[in-house]
Amino acid sequence: MKVLISAILLALLTGCGSPPPAANAAPPVSNAPLYKKELGTGRVAGVVKFEGAAPKRTPLEVKGDPRCSALHSGPVLSESLIVNDGRVQNAIVYVKSGWERWSYPTPDGEVVVDQKHCRYTPHVVTVQTGQTIAFTNSDDLSHNVHGLPRKNPPFNFSQDENRRRSTYVFTQQEVGVRVQCDVHKWMSAFVGAFAHPFHAVTNEKGEFAIQGLLPGEYELEVWHECHIAPARVTVPQSVKVEVKDKETAGAEFVLRLVK
Amino acid sequence: MSDAAISHDHRGLRLLAKALIPLALLVILLGGKTKSLEAGLTIAEGFILDWKPEWLTTANISAEYTHRISAGFFGVMVLLFTLWAFIVERRRTVKLLAVATLVGVLVQAILGVIAVNNLAPARFSIPHAVLAQAVFVLTCCLACLTSRTWTSDLKPVQESHATSLRRLAVWLMIAILIQLLLGAALRHDDKGAALREGRGYIFMWHLVAHIAGAFFVLYRVLVLAVRVFHDHRQFRALLTPTRWITYLLALQLILGTAAAILKAAYSMDYDSANAPPAIRVFFATAHQVVGAVIFGLSGVVAAYSWRLVEPSPAATRSVPKSGTESGTAPLEAST
Numbered sequence: 001m002k003v004l005i006s007a008i009l010l011a012l013l014t015g016c017g018s019p020p021p022a023a024n025a026a027p028p029v030s031n032a033p034l035y036k037k038e039l040g041t042g043r044v045a046g047v048v049k050f051e052g053a054a055p056k057r058t059p060l061e062v063k064g065d066p067r068c069s070a071l072h073s074g075p076v077l078s079e080s081l082i083v084n085d086g087r088v089q090n091a092i093v094y095v096k097s098g099w100e101r102w103s104y105p106t107p108d109g110e111v112v113v114d115q116k117h118c119r120y121t122p123h124v125v126t127v128q129t130g131q132t133i134a135f136t137n138s139d140d141l142s143h144n145v146h147g148l149p150r151k152n153p154p155f156n157f158s159q160d161e162n163r164r165r166s167t168y169v170f171t172q173q174e175v176g177v178r179v180q181c182d183v184h185k186w187m188s189a190f191v192g193a194f195a196h197p198f199h200a201v202t203n204e205k206g207e208f209a210i211q212g213l214l215p216g217e218y219e220l221e222v223w224h225e226c227h228i229a230p231a232r233v234t235v236p237q238s239v240k241v242e243v244k245d246k247e248t249a250g251a252e253f254v255l256r257l258v259k
Numbered sequence: 260m261s262d263a264a265i266s267h268d269h270r271g272l273r274l275l276a277k278a279l280i281p282l283a284l285l286v287i288l289l290g291g292k293t294k295s296l297e298a299g300l301t302i303a304e305g306f307i308l309d310w311k312p313e314w315l316t317t318a319n320i321s322a323e324y325t326h327r328i329s330a331g332f333f334g335v336m337v338l339l340f341t342l343w344a345f346i347v348e349r350r351r352t353v354k355l356l357a358v359a360t361l362v363g364v365l366v367q368a369i370l371g372v373i374a375v376n377n378l379a380p381a382r383f384s385i386p387h388a389v390l391a392q393a394v395f396v397l398t399c400c401l402a403c404l405t406s407r408t409w410t411s412d413l414k415p416v417q418e419s420h421a422t423s424l425r426r427l428a429v430w431l432m433i434a435i436l437i438q439l440l441l442g443a444a445l446r447h448d449d450k451g452a453a454l455r456e457g458r459g460y461i462f463m464w465h466l467v468a469h470i471a472g473a474f475f476v477l478y479r480v481l482v483l484a485v486r487v488f489h490d491h492r493q494f495r496a497l498l499t500p501t502r503w504i505t506y507l508l509a510l511q512l513i514l515g516t517a518a519a520i521l522k523a524a525y526s527m528d529y530d531s532a533n534a535p536p537a538i539r540v541f542f543a544t545a546h547q548v549v550g551a552v553i554f555g556l557s558g559v560v561a562a563y564s565w566r567l568v569e570p571s572p573a574a575t576r577s578v579p580k581s582g583t584e585s586g587t588a589p590l591e592a593s594t
Contacts, residue, residue, distance in 0.1 A: 064318030064534060142311065142320060144303050146378070154378045158303040160311070182301045183319045185534040 035102035037197075040212035042243035046251035048091040048206045048222055054083035055232075055257070060186040067141050068118035068184055076186070079123045081226050081233070087206025088255055090124040091224045092175060092190075095198035095210065096238050098218035104196050106130035110167070113179070113189055115143050115159070120179065120189035124225070126199040127191060129170050135179075137164045142183060149177040152193070175223045190225050213243045222253040231258050269347045269405075275340050276405045279360075279398040282333045284551065287391050289326035291547040294388075294446060295540040298322045299379050305372030319534065330371070334364045340401070353404050356397060363394040381447045388443035389436070392551050396432070396558035403562035408496045415569045418490070423570035424497075427486055428561035431479040431504075435554045438472040442550060445469050446543070466519065473512060480508050483560065496563045500556040507553050514546040 059075035062068055082089040110132040114121045118139060127133050135145040137159040145166055147155040151174045157166035170177075170193035181187035192199060198218070200208040210220075221238040233255045241249040293299050298319035307327075314324045341357040348354060367390050374383035403409055418424060445465040487501040521539040 061534065066316075067313075142313070142317065144301055146300055146303075156300050156303040156378050182298055183317060185297070185319070 032101060032103040035104045035196075035214075037212050040214045041246045042213035042215055043209060043211045043248040044213060044218070044220065044241055044243060044251055045207070045209040045248050046093070046253070048088040048093065048202045048208065048224075048253045048255065050083045050086050050088050050206075050233075051254050051256045054086075055081065057082065062118065062184075062186060065118070065141065065184060068139075071117040071139075076119070078186075079119075079188075081224075082204075084204055084206070087202075088224065089202055089204050089206060090122075090190075091202045091206070091208075091222050091253070091255070092124060092126055092192040093200050093202065093208040093210065093220060093222050093251075093253070094126070094175070094192060094194055095196060095213075096219045096221040098216055099196040099198055101216070102196075102214070104128065107197065110134050112136055113191075114138050115145075115181070115187070118143075118181075118184050118187060120181075120187055122189070122201070124190045124201050125192070126201055127170060127193050128197055129173060129193055129195050132167050132169055133191065134165055134167045135159070143181045143187070144183055145179060146182055147177060147179045147191075149174055152177070176225060176228060178228075192223060215243055215245050217242055220251050222255075224255060226255075234258055272340070272343055272347060273402075273405045273407075275336070275343065276398070276402040279333070279336060279340060280395075280402055280555070282329070282336060283391075283395045283398045284548065284555075286326065286330045286333050287395060287551045288544065288548050289322065289329055290388070290391060291544040292540065293322040293326050294384075294547075295543040296322050296535060299384075300375065302327075302375070305375035327371075330364075330368065334368065337361050337364050337398075350404070353401070356401055356404065360394060360397040360401060363390060363397060367391060367394060379447075381444070384447040385440070385443045388447065389440050392439050392554050393436075395551050395555050399555040399558045400562045403496075403559055403566075406496075408563070409566050413567065415567050416491075417569040417571060419571045420486070420490075421571070424483075424486055424491065424564040424568045425561065425570060427479075427483045428557065428564045431476070431483050431557045432554070432561055434472070434476045434479045435550075435557055438469065438476050439550055439554060441465060441469040441472050442547070446547070469515075473515065477508060477512075480504055487560070491568065494563065494567050497560060497567060500559040500563075504553055504556045504560070507549055507556070511546065511549045511553060514542055514549055518542040518546045 057077040057079075060078055062072055062076045079090065107128055111125050111127045112134045113125055114136045116138040118141075125133070135157065137143055140161050142158070142160040145155070145157045145159060147168065149155075149170070149172075151172040152170050155168050157163075159166060170191070173193055173195050175192045175194075177191040177193065179189045179191060192201075197212060198210050200210050202208045217240060219238045219240050222235050224233060224235060226232040227235045234257075235255055236253050239251050239253070241251055243249050296319055301320045301323050302314075310324065314320045337357075337360050341354075341361045344354055344357045367387065370383055370387040370390060374380070374387050377383055448465055484501050484505050487497050491497045518539075521536075521542055525535060525539050
């Protein structure tokens with residue numbers, strides 16, 4: 001009986017079997033030499049374009065919490081597909097292969113996703129495995145930060161005026177992890193976690209730049225949240241680029257609406 | 260179970276037993292609403308002591324928070340009933356049933372905490388959903404056992420059917436329980452998350468099984484209703500809940516169809532990062548609550564079948580007896 005009670009109490013206290021947030025460690029890379037940023041002088045830069053007329057951004061239903069509604073005078077537009085002059089914002093471009101030749105130290109800095117005016121800012125971020133991602137709350141109201149990874153342990157943090165910061169560490173590579181607020185359903189963000197530092201999110205002009213690459217051939221891929229099933233856009237196949245010292249290789253991706 | 264061991268002085272216990280029914284239903288309603296709003300994880304901690312006034316006015320948190328408050332209040336009321344029953348009640352069955360309800364509430368609370376702490380996986384959410392319905396049936400049975408009909412000196416009638424009413428009622432309860440399990444599996448399949456994460460949607464068998472289960476429940480209801488309407492019309496305690504089961508089953512089929520259509524329609528509406536529409540919340544929650552009421556009523560019929568109807572000796576041997584189609588041999592036929 002004591003064992004049973006202890007097991008129940010332990011389960012309640014620990015979350016019963018759910019793995020704790022990941023330890024601060026990069027995934028193992030077998031005997032590969034340590035990557036040093038100063039050695040990587042190559043660069044890949046490019047743009048993610050959208051072919052055809054992009055759908056209009058739909059207004060979100062910012063209701064259910066009057067304090068959130070009060071923070072917005074006009075309509076709050078969906079960030080799921082932002083196309084400016086035929087260029088796609090918030091796409092993740094990353095090195096899919098070619099990075100495995102080195103092992104990568106965990107970056108010191110952390111990536112911050114803030115909750116401000118009942119939105120996640122930025123909407124899409126990338127991190128390196130082992131690197132801390134911090135979710136902060138600039139709003140004076142309650143949010144929860146609910147992550148839905150598949151390969152990494154899921155997470156859920158309550159936040160309010162007194163608990164304004166929660167951290168998480170991805171241990172496995174995983175692209176497009178949805179993070180949502182269950183209190184305010186319109187709030188969502190996406191995270192790409194990689195075992196290397198060669199990833200970027202496109203800016204409002206659809207541009208990206210990946211720096212610090214050592215010479216060699218790399219395979220680049222693009223991810224966009226509208227490609228998640230049921231897909232609304234198609235993403236192109238990966239492209240190969242040849243990177244040379246102190247040079248910038250170009251790459252371009254074109255997204256299309258699913259017909 | 261024909262003992263009239265409870266005195267009329269314990270009207271309060273009877274009233275409390277009746278009051279537990281709407282309270283349990285309220286907890287189920289709020290839990291169903293929380294699930295329909297996908298708001299079960301708005302409070303990340305499974306067990307909390309602090310709270311904020313705005314939780315009662317913020318749409319999604321209020322659903323989860325009022326569910327927890329009502330469940331806590333219901334638990335206190337069940338504890339009160341159990342203690343009271345141990346003081347004033349002489350029947351062992353009532354005490355056992357009260358303890359079973361209390362244990363059910365405690366297990367339910369633990370399951371709820373574990374489910375939230377583990378981010379509501381189906382392996383905890385489904386038992387949490389089904390156990391709630393079981394606790395509701397127990398409260399219905401408590402109300403039956405403490406009712407005036409039960410404690411009156413009414414003599415049971417003896418049936419002459421090979422299959423007893425008790426058996427028909429228990430079969431219906433089993434059919435509904437399986438149906439509730441399938442419904443909970445369908446509801447907690449997390450199709451939305453599967454779609455968001457690009458996983459395949461493989462839960463179609465839940466829907467097919469739930470539809471097949473609906474027809475099986477319909478069959479069992481018809482079998483029970485024919486028996487009650489034909490042989491036990493004189494017992495209002497059997498006739499009224501059976502009538503309501505048939506009415507509500509018709510309503511339930513409509514609600515279920517609407518809930519399934521709306522779920523399918525809005526699950527594909529990925530672009531809408533908004534809260535589930537009110538119409539979907541309404542139909543899904545109503546379908547769940549009406550399912551609970553039908554289950555509770557089947558428990559009432561089963562309970563009263565023990566009190567009011569004695570199975571024929573043939574039924575206890577499970578051997579059909581020739582010339583027994585006339586139904587019951589009433590010993591006393593009035594309630």
